[in-house]
Amino acid sequence: xxxxxxxxxxxxxxHDIAAHRAFWGDTVGLRLDHELTLREGWVQHxxxxxxxxxxxxxxxxxxxxxxxxxxxxxxxxRDGPAWEGRHPGGETVRLVPPGTNGIVGIGVTVRTPEPARxxxxxxxxxxxxxxxxxxxxxxxxxxxxxxxxxxxxTEDFIAPNxxxxxxxxxxxxxxxxxxxxxxxxLARAPVSFGTVARxxxxxxxxxxxxxxxxxxxxxxxxxxxxx
Numbered sequence: 016x017x018x019x020x021x022x023x024x025x026x027x028x029x030h031d032i033a034a035h036r037a038f039w040g041d042t043v044g045l046r047l048d049h050e051l052t053l054r055e056g057w058v059q060h061x062x063x064x065x066x067x068x069x070x071x072x073x074x075x076x077x078x079x080x081x082x083x084x085x086x087x088x089x090x091x092x093r094d095g096p097a098w099e100g101r102h103p104g105g106e107t108v109r110l111v112p113p114g115t116n117g118i119v120g121i122g123v124t125v126r127t128p129e130p131a132r133x134x135x136x137x138x139x140x141x142x143x144x145x146x147x148x149x150x151x152x153x154x155x156x157x158x159x160x161x162x163x164x165x166x167x168x169t170e171d172f173i174a175p176n177x178x179x180x181x182x183x184x185x186x187x188x189x190x191x192x193x194x195x196x197x198x199x200x201l202a203r204a205p206v207s208f209g210t211v212a213r214x215x216x217x218x219x220x221x222x223x224x225x226x227x228x229x230x231x232x233x234x235x236x237x238x239x240x241x242x
């Protein structure tokens with residue numbers, strides 16, 4: 016996969032933006048890069064983590080009570096002592112010295128009842144690299160696949176806590192088509208968000224959402240007009 020950015024991003028949803036701002040900014044020590052209004056009642060607070068974006072989506076409307084996704088933990092490499100805690104929604108966040116378990120940017124833990132099937136998806140359909148037993152790499156981001164309760168197929172990616180990964184590429188339509196040709200499932204066809212990005216979604220075999228995004232600030236090419 017031809018990447019426009021060599022770091023994955025991860026997104027979560029919350030009603031309690033004050034608690035999350037205190038956690039990610041004060042406790043974890045990440046820099047708030049900017050806020051992006053996606054639509055009325057939906058503002059994305061974008062925190063920088065070694066080039067990856069931690070997308071804290073403040074959602075004003077009721078969040079559907081979907082089951083948890085398989086994305087259950089986030090590890091961030093940074094100088095200083097190791098630390099572990101939980102964000103306000105309850106999922107694990109770790110800070111580790113760079114190089115710990117091979118992490119130089121971020122690592123995402125995803126649980127699944129079938130690790131071999133999920134690894135096959137990320138290595139074959141998504142064209143990630145194998146970085147060790149049950150570890151996949153995309154750019155400098157590591158995905159740790161663990162045995163356990165996994166995600167389930169949901170009608171939307173909007174629900175509490177960690178919900179989706181973002182892969183930044185150059186052509187969202189072509190990348191989605193290529194992933195489908197390699198055995199992936201298209202969860203949402205690509206659309207344009209103004210001149211900001213063109214993006215679609217793939218679902219992994221457990222139903223976890225993966226955003227495939229061509230962001231203008233990275234590609235230098237504005238998307239076609241909104242569909």
